[in-house]
Amino acid sequence: MALWKPDPTFYASPRDAVKAPPEKLAYVAAFDRSAARPDAIAVLDTDPDSASYGRVVGWTEMPYTGDELHHFGWNACSSALCPYAPHPHIERRYLIVPGLRSSRIYVLDTKEQPTSPRIVKVLEPDELAKRAGYSRPHTVHCGPEGLYLTALGGADGEDGPGGIALLDHTSFEVLGRWEVDRGPQYLAYDAWWHIAQDVLVTSEWGTPSMIEDGVVGELLLGRKYGHRLHFWDLRKRRHVQAVDLGDEHQMPLELRPAHDPTKQYGFVGVAVSVEDLSASVWLWHRDGKSWAATKVITIPAEPADPAELPPVIQPFGAVPPLVTDIDLSVDDKWLYVSCWGTGELKRYDVSDPFHPVEAGSVRIGGIVRRTPHPAAPDLPLAGGPQMVEVSRDGKRVYVTNSLYGAWDDQFYPDGVGAWMAKLDSGEEFAFDERFFPHGDDFRGLRPHQTRLQGGDASSDSYCYP
Template identity: 70%
Template sequence: MRTTEHAHDRDDHSDPTLYRTPADAVAAPPEKLAYVVGFDPTAHRADALFTVGTDPESPEYGRVTSHAELPGLGNELHHFGWNACSSALAHVGHHHAARRYLIVPGLRSSRLHVFDTSPDPARPHLVRVVEPEELAAKAGYSRPHTLHCGPDGVFLSCLGGANGADGPGGVALLDHESFEVLRAWESDRGPQWFAYDVWWHLRQNIAVTSEWGTPSMIEDGLVPELLLGRQYGHSLHFWELDSGRHVQRVDLGDENQMVLELRPAHDPEATWGFANTVVNVEDLSASVWLWNREGEDFVVRKVITISAEPAQPEDLPPALQPFGAVPPLISDIDLSVDDQWLYVSAWGTGELLQYDVSDPFHPGQTASVRLGGIVGRQPHPAEPDIPLTGGAQMVELSRDGRRVYLTNSLYAAWDAQFYPAGIDPWMVKLDADTSHGGLSVDSRFFPHGPDFLGLRVHQTRLQGGDASSDSYCYRR
């Protein structure tokens, strides 16, 4: 890992959205735009990148202001990210680092789409497509899922292998500026086979990866036999960030299926973070886990459990009727930039929960809001008579921690299993109390349905960065 303590003094780092410390990010001006990806689950229409106004003083607040369609069909846009973030202040690899390009993977197509937000951030335009053949030939991977800007390149987590191979999944490195695929990041993967998320503790030279499943295990929906057979991912992996060498696997127990999102502390001196598991096959609960370093090794412990909720079988989709309960299905978590608040999306029940994690070993719930849900279908206050489809799913948090954005689709094949009546797209904003805790739904902000051309919406990114896009290099 090529880093330098003095890289932040270089003249070429002039982008004000590359923040020296977490406190600088919190104090920066609020976002005026959000970027959201939408996809057509039938693959009959083009997927798109949407821009949404987030300035409450603007007449475009809460409105979709533009969209850019992708070439080709069947991409299934999922997670996406910036070419540059605050980590650029302490590593080389950028000549003119700027948070300018959005790299948007197609999870089903394995294509990478590069959008330029300059000269008009409200109207990104497509400038490059990296074809799946390049990803396969140069890195040995397919099904790109999550990406983060980091040392030596953009880290791109991928679920599948090349040329039809179901695995192993892993991490590809892309050039920060040309977006060419450089190579696979791993030098020694040890026992790691499944992939999902990748993050790190930059100053400690530690990377962390999580596990979902290979393409055959997810692309046609959740496979009950694999779930009950405890065959999905259930471990965290720790690595040397610079070398890509695997150093430790921690198994969370094979009853805890699908270890997904990674949210390391933003404090660059810290070595702890949160991960979530989707479902416990013994009681249908879901959980959040804390990793932290003790000596040379990492220890992982469960710190939050959310129980399943009883329900009448006739109110449930066929996949859940034998169980007579709604599993929470934690599908996303987000940690505020000041490391004080954790947000947990329970897609099954439609609940977004807020926790005070000022003591990360002992989180305390401070608020919750329900929107949608398999059984409850809680409405939005802007349309209180219309039950929402889908549930609180992807969550993104502003840098100052005061605004929480939610969307409602997980993955097309899984949407169909848990919400078989269909999912009408929506995006909501909640206002968060960052003093004592609390959440309230903003009734003015509710783009939905035809606003997104009927495409299902997944991840959100915020102009200038957000709580899950940056790693910081300096404490002060």
């Protein structure tokens, strides 16, 4: 009799994940800003011993146009080993790929041909709207009992509240709205959890009409974008507490909880302060029986000649860092902070999460600097480190340069270009000069989020320390 065994890319603990074999492929969502051509999932070779290392080796086009592929995720991950909702015999096989503009959701099978993922299911917008009351799907996380899909908009695609839809692991059908009692939560963005403590955390960006045509100056200066974190009872699906960071701290975006399931803290990046254009990183943590958030990193704006700035920030005479993504290594030691405006990627030692210590920085792109990659020193680059993904063992860091179509156009009006880079993260923190797909490598599309074969630092949660 054959024995069923869990997927070998499921890991009981962060320690096991760190020891796992390195990824051989990276999957990258790439979109056509003009919506004239289909978006695609690009597959890149990440095996340094391969003759095609650092190159696009696979390409799966979507069947429609205008999706704007954004954040996507695996159908299953290490949380399938959790003892209270075990699904050990499902596979990390499918990529769940939402279109942020179209509200369409694609399911891609990577098993048979990993470099040529095959579209096996398409969920149309009306299914998400009718069954969950949401639109504009943004982020996918694999939980122990289903797929959690955050969405920015209500069923009509414009107003909120945004929230979380739950999808079935196997059929990928929309089961319904996750929230039973959402309390004061209205704006949505990311969701993550402390899975062993039955705590879910959500962050805030804005409704579709607040973001889809770029930053709205009146809303930003009026402090109308998101500025709160929300804490939920994961099992009862009920809102427990809201923590306001202060309305000057606009847009707390990516949530990165500690991977160690015995820890109850995590980091969130705040895009901009309307008081001084600085960006920040906050630590959420327990404070007695309640939750609190403490600012642990502040990154100031950089003064600049207004003539060198795009119109949206000319009046300020400075470049905001615009922290639009952060990522925490699986061993919970290193926090990577992408400053998309200034073109800087910072590395912090967060062994003491309340007192991060900067331990490395690189520059590439940037609104004013246009710093080139070391592999092409004569090629000025637009965009900046945006989405950042870290390998399970923490030794490799991948970044892409596009944020979101309308925002790209505002901050880089002469064109954001297309590039991806890899850094080696050890005693030194430096670019890998062999890995720099750019320009025509992405066939005119803009690369956004990266997922690594077998999982990565932001794809899995663990139930054992």
